Amino acid sequence: MAQQFSRRHFLQAAGATLATLGWSQVDVLRRGDRYGRVLAQSTPRKLALLVGINDYPQDGLFPPLNGCVNDVELQYHLLVHRFGFKPSDIVKLTDQQATRAGILTAFEEHLIKQAQPGDVAVFHFSGHGSRVLDPDQDFPDGLNSTLVPVDSLLPAGFPQNGGSVQDITGHTLFLLGSALPTENFTMVLDSCHSGGAKRGNLVIRRRSGGSSLTMDEAELAYQEYWLSQLGLSAEDFIQRRREGIAKGVAIASAKRDQYAADAPFEDFYAGAFSYVLTQYLWQQTGSPSFDSTLGNVARTTTQLSFSNQEPQFETQPGSSYDSLPIYFTQKTTPPAEAVITHIQGGEAEIWLGGIDPRNLAAFEQDAVLAAVDAGGQEQGLIQMTQRQGLIGRGRLLQASLPSGALLQEQVRGVPTNVTLRIGLDESLGRDQASARAALAAIPRIEPMTLGQGEVHYILGRMTSDYRQDLAGQPDIPAENSLGLFSQGLDLVPGSYGNAGESIAAAVERLQPKLRSLLAARIVKLTLNPGSSRLNLSVTMAPEGGGQLVASAFTVRGSSTPPPRPGIEQIPIDTAIQFQIQNQEPRDLYLSVLVIDATGEMAVIFPNQWTASTEATLLPAGQTLLLPNPNQDSFRLVTQAPQGTTEVLIVASSNPLDTALRALQGMATRSGVATGPVGIDDPTQIADNLIQDVSRQSQESNETLPVQPVSVTQLAALSITFDVI
Template structure:
């Protein structure tokens, strides 16, 4: 019997996140409301979408990059997924004409004219704001007492303030929503109120409200709305204490968290808006699946957690959506060339699109009616060539597409940004990092541009300033001042164990960490195969305590399988108690055998293979028969136990093809290390991951790195990679 201890298989990072105002279940329930709200058969669906990239050139404001993209993300989703008429969507963004700029006047006037005056009982209304947020002092003693908060959040329009404040207060938004004649209202706010500027590779959507007060114009506007609604000050205060005015309000972050304006693959967007809309292209069930899917990424990569408030019975967007899961939509067709919106494509593998990804065109019945092949991409806009073979319908704007195969580049690199705290050693650091195969060093940028290229991690020194900042944020177990270590994109220490002792040279640190950096590269490569939203294999993995088999802690399943096209099995993320034996149950619901492997990834990027674990292994030991369930973590053979609080992730990889190259490499590693009945630590073993990906692509020669091909094609009908996230403690 093999007992897996913390040092052997998984380090759970100590949680650095504050206690949430709502439980995860509450937020999940509210998120679900947003997804289901938008599909209901309603007389009319109206939307006002606001995105503010450009702000006045002053100390209070910094320009943002992704807010207009957020508006595009919502617009395409509402039209092609939830059936909004484009004429019923008004956009106010920094990219629009002068009369459509996101000024205070335009936002308030359009809200009244487009939403309040037009919406009737039963209609659906969506208001989205992406931009800076701020806070003023709360003027109502009643509200201060009931909310235990001295501040009132604001939305910052794109006006040139000229010394005056144009903020729209949360109190004003409450009054505007109260004036709507429908209860089916969703407000999505991708902004925050906790610091601003840049953080790591992100811009922060917040500006200081210190020393500022609501404008006279704002106060008078509120008085006029109160008069129209027949509300006195005490009545308004009481209603605000009771909750949102109508429908649901979803914020991208808690009141003391940051909301990231983040760079992705060739574009910037609000991290929350991108992940939320991407989820909604594939799912319309309860929001438990939505939050379970996006929250681990938001927490680990962006240090933010979404917050929902409103009527518990409502669903996302108030619409019962029945559309098929979708990866892309045709926005323009010209002969054998089509332009696609890739809002539903797996974000971590967007760079696979232009390498030769293939998508199925769906007909009006949701059946494949032809294929297109990706040839180029600009952010979320892709260009593709129509493959004439098997084409049954002429491609037209509005047609939905689903992934058939993706092309994983063979030259994937891990980008490590160099923080300004190490600016004096750029040359030495670059030389040391680039000695490691497939690692790219990225220099710091200037001004409002944090880095000259995308980054996956940041190498920096813990300065006194950084240390104090982390102390103020309540971070525990902060690395020592003067130590050198790895940070996330959002500049959170990755793990204290990934920091040196003060005084060590940076080149020595990099040399000592070569295996660790290779592990981070391997995880980066593995995650390019994640396809729970697009795989056609019907696979599910659940996690439970050995002593409580009927109580699922975490669960994830594929979305698009033939048995699961419209009735999505909900994902779930829960808490794993410390020092308790746990196990995974993997179910193959297909009518053919599958070959599986399972890995655990700890907080430092180390990879532990927990299935297979009996060596030497062969193809048959990895086989899961059709319709069968296998248990990984049966205590008679393997003990899995968490010994430290934090977060964890498990990856399940399933394939219709035997994993010949991988099992050969893994068996050799086990023999080399003298292992018989225990998992394998794959630290630094990028080659094993390459062989696994070669198996998934059907390449029997193996060796992804040495292949002359520029990419490996993986079909969604042949393989599935599922990520299962969970909290410990």
């Protein structure tokens, strides 16, 4: 009311003056009303309620979480700095604030009562999910999915004894959505309703539930209140919610029977889905739709958590909201890796929400970020001095910069001595100490206790329980064999030995694989499809042409629209071919690496091992066909094992001399003159590649703590597909 009165008061005061121009006060009010309606349509108010709960009661019945409050910050900074939400229009409820009453009251007061038709509303929840008995039996299992507020305790004696809980049910969320005056509503739920407390090094965002738990009287009374307010009969309520969601779009971090990961990233925790979603949206040059966004973030979420976490979304029945911009909001700011949140003197505090989770280690010391205006023009530089979690600090290199300025990557600092962290699974039992000692003896391998931070892989023993979890998968390792898991306990194919193998023998056998996995981590620290300024594109198709299978390109170096989402499945024995285009006005130097499902690495370009350093050259404006049937004597054919294969394409404006010489030495020792070659020391090759592309290592012989890599000198892309 205050805003409406203020506008009319201004128009009334101006009426006498405007009347002299032939406009009556009625005309002014009519024109003002029309302008107000247009303004409301073109610049809607944007409201958000963000809920994150780490601090659940530590009663042993379900675990506290670590990353949910960070999820709130991830969404907050994204909505404010990339989608134009006003900080005053965002309510955050964390930990002890996020009681059942607190969440419901905030939803009513902030979203339902303040939103107007055409406004934008967002509700995000990160915390535990659960299930309770559904008296209406909407699903075959007879259970209703719920959100768990901080004060919803399990009954005494659970699970032997059941009872009521103070959860917020899916039925209540439907009614709250129905009560919103706007259709432009997005609900994001980073929780799940199945699985145990932990899996590998990840905590599952799920509290135990089931048919022995029921809705409490307050929940049932609250639903009756909203049915009355909305004029819905019980029968209509059941019918409508079975048809679909009430309003807008609902995004879930996993399917109903899957897991949602509370995951460690370097030195902090977050929801795997929330981090991937928000980081992806920081990087986009346009306004991606719900459909394309969820398709693109799903694969990365699965890679960073479990194979059993696939994000989903649902739209209001009869709508075409899947094709609308996510959050129903057009972005007006350029893509960015970070934003300045505070300036004091010549120092800046930075939020690094746009950094790829796999690249965080390269954004600590000596990384350089450029502040840009709304048109993407550089306004000044910041050199980072430290990072803790997603908060960085740096010094201004030139000019004064405002708080809120967006930052784009200019230089990242790849650490010289990157390590591979291997978690020790509880299945090792008393052998954990000997496993720790054996792994610690391998250069750049860092053994870690699970639950103490991010690990890249887990060393464990195949137990009967693990075999049962893997039932139905091909080539399940023998019980009591030793090998590697992912952080979320997915198998690393080809890493398991014979049953009864000793720890010492297993670690010795795994050393080549560990070196390959370390090399892959080093190279992936350079991946920069969102920030590189080089104009490079890659496509993959069946040999001899045909339908495009996959593509990758540098987003800021190209005007090409984003690739379609998803990941392709390619049968074994399929011949494939790559087309790599250098669309720069200068020559680039190229290396193409393939990492199969077992972690083994091979080089498919360069592949002329007796040639000079020009063997890696891709001239300006030229296209490389790989393999080229007119000159290459080999084919690229998918082979076992089944699983994910990743192709890494590294293009540099600097010659790749050091890496090429090392590869030529390996090819000579293998007796290979042309064609792809396996790498017997992949860590050395990865280090050589980083040294070659680093602009500073070309000028100094001393060992530097980090290798600076500029976005104007490097494009590192990835194409991933499943071999089936």
